Amino acid sequence: MKYQIVIAGIGGQGAVFLVKVLSIAAGLKDQKCLGTENHGMSQRGGSVSCYVKVGNFYSPAIDEGQADLLIALEGNEGLRNIQYLKKDGGTIVVNADEKFPGIDYKTIKIDAFAKATKGELPIQALNVYMLGVSLAKDSNFPFNIKDIEEAIRVMNAKVADKNIAVLHQAIEDSRSV
Amino acid sequence: MKQILMGNEAISLGLIHASVDMISGYPGTPSSEIIGNFQKFSKQFNCDTYAQWATNEKVGFEVAYAGAISGKRTCATLKQVGLNVASDALMSASYIGHLGAMLLVSADDPGFHSSQTEQDSRSFAKFAKIPVFDPATPQEAYDMVKTGLDLSQKFEIPVMLRPVMRVSHAREICDVDDEVDFKPNAGEFKRDVGRWAAVPPRGRFAQGLEQLKRMDDIAKYNWETFIEPKTKDFNGADTLCLTSGTGDGYVREALEEMKLSADVLKLDMPYPLPKKELEKLFENYKTIIVFEESYPCIEEQLSAPNLHGKLTNDVHKIDEFSKDKVLAAFSNVGLIEKNSFYKSDKYADELPVRPPNLCPGCPHRDVYYSIMKVFKKKKSIYPSDIGCYTLALNQGAIDTVLCMGASVAMASGFSIADKSKTVIASIGDSTFTHSGVAPLINAVYQKHKFILVIMDNSVTAMTGRQETPERANPGVINLKHIVEGCGAVCMEHIYTPNLDESIAFMKKVKKKHETTDGPLVVIMREFCVLDKERAPTMLPGIYAEVDQDKCVACDICTTQYKCPPMHYNEDHKIEIDPFLCIGCDGCIEDLCPTDAFIERKVK
Secondary structure, eight states: OOEEEEEEEETTSOHHHHHHHHHHHHHHTTOOEEEEEEOOSOSSSSEEEEEEEESSOSOSOOOTTOBSEEEESSHHHHHHTGGGBOTTTOEEEEEOOTTSOOOSSEEEEEOHHHHHHTTSSOGGGHHHHHHHHHHHHOTTOSOOHHHHHHHHHHHOGGGHHHHHHHHHHHHHHHTTO | OEEEEEHHHHHHHHHHHTTOOEEEEOOOTTTTHHHHHHHHHHHHTTOOOEEEEOSSHHHHHHHHHHHHHTTOEEEEEEEHHHHHHHHHHHHHHHHHOOSSEEEEEEEBOTTOSSOSOOOOHHHHHHHHTOOEEOOSSHHHHHHHHHHHHHHHHHHTSOEEEOOBHHHHTOEEEEEOOSSOOOOOOOOOOOOOHHHHTOOTTHHHHHHHHHHHHHHHHHHHHIIIIIIHHHHTTOOOOSEEEEEOTTHHHHHHHHHHHHTOOOEEEEOSSOBSOOHHHHHHHHTTOSEEEEEOSSSOTTGGGOOOTTEESTTTTOSOOSSOOOHHHHHHHHHHTTSSOOOOTTOOOOOSSOOOOOOOOOOTTOHHHHHHHHHHHHSOGGGEEOBOOSSGGGGGGGGTOOOBOOSTTHHHHHHHHHHHHOTTSEEEEEEEHHHHHHHTHHHHHHHHHTTOOOEEEEEEOSSBTTTTOBOOHHHHSTTTSOHHHHHHHTTOEEEEEEOOSOHHHHHHHHHHHHHHHHHOSSOEEEEEEOOOTTOTTTHHHHOOOBOEEEOTTTOOOOOHIIIIIOOTTEEEOTTSOEEEOTTTOOOBOTTTTTTOTTOOEEEOOOO
């Protein structure tokens, strides 16, 4: 199995956290995994993108037209990285409202910012929330909920319960997407 | 034991497993996490180690090198531009060598992700005549730490490990030792003046001869240990790809995905190479292509009519590798037709750019805003330096960025060369202690008239908030005493988020500068918003929003202040992104001419 994920967002949204969770999930299943991050110079507020390659790869970078999944923690950052998706079969899971433009890729759209504004989602957990949506909506996603739950526990047991609750909330919310 | 490790973590763990007990260096992306992780592992495994940040890379190198002279196994870490700073020490250390072992980790940044040059540390190793290992993955980095230290011990010479950003910041499931068998060498300095203080010309000439012989011996060792065993698996393809470091992964994936056949020879140690043996091997192939980042380090050591690479214009010469660039090289040498398999269309419409910027609430933003208000652009020159504050480029508050510490001596130079303008330079606290002191003494000595603002947030912020000398020794090391000790006039100011107050202070600075005969140093005592210890006590928790009726879209906040949460909405009014605003209170009182920024009531 080979599966390539690009995670795009803004510095501070926790894209790197997702790389860690996904690599741990791969490790727990004894699958090969390479991850890397592009975060430039700014500490917060700049464009961030990360790559996760599950399966038999040799290089951590993802080339254009190769990613199976693009998890976009913010709409414009998703569009900025859209060229990394596979032309046929690539899926974007994006945190965006109805204004997100139509594109030639399978698009799963959920407005997490609106939920956070209404107090339905802690904004710090946006990353885990979008991971949950990806898990629920992308049928080729290489991990199931148990894998991700376990990885979240391995990563940081102290805050695991909160994150796992958000994961479940995302899966629940995805039903109506 | 399998463990998920980031490249820099793998290097730190490798150092512990190789019984390194002295490590010193200066932070620089992408090398910065090595010392922090080494400290973490030392604690976790109860290893008695010295693991400290040095004031600069040269200091770090020399501390570690003296340890190696004394028989210990040591390590120095830095980034490629830091190697320039440490190079004076390295060049001589390569003649003299040591009794223990020393690994010099120099992390490179192909693609300029966070560096001002794309220089290749392997080529520097070649220049300094020390062997260099080039890992392709975190696993290899872990393994090569041990191999490198053993080689260093065997040949009594510092050995370089050169991870690139895609190794240092990659994550991989690594196979590491189950047990920590930490056996550091007790250090003992053995007097040997003829070696440790070799006098030119005779002493050094003799060491130079030894150095040449040593590199010949290591090249032979390279062939026998690392290269020749790999050639046994070759299956007689027409093409040989010579790879080094990350280049290897791109080549292997491209070959596999394009279903092309070629032998791939990865050179773990790209310098010194066994020239004769490799060139003999080339006779079996029609075409040989070298894939390496960033300089033609391997290519320059070899020659053959069928050898292709950067020097023959077949492989890209600048920027990071990609599989697309591998295919371009294959096509350039005639192996395949032009191919756009790894190309895809970008999103067609223009997207709002998100250039590197200071964090929301960063005090630097207010300080630069005040500087710009008091020292007008037309009549000023703003030399700056390397650190987070470089991002004030966004505010138009910086004119020059050269290298660590350059702001001070460049301020001197500008004050001599263009007397019609006021020179107001800025430098971070860590950068000042790194290399700002010597040029400040020079400026006092020569009576150069300029203002130097030390932006003191009491951390080495940009590389991940490492400890600074002053922070670690409060009341002992004091920037003000250092500045005054250099003989410069010094003004100190404690930052508050009140813009008018910062501007009023800058006006005082301007006045003082007019009557000061020489450099005037201003220490702005700030904080870093990401500093978990200090930020919570410094940030007032007053969040902003915009009174939409009052905003007249005058652009002052988006051009002169540029806080990331500020952006135009569809009604062409400014809006504050509530998820980015950090509650610093900076914009509320004095920034907006129509007072549109107001406090947001947080439920």
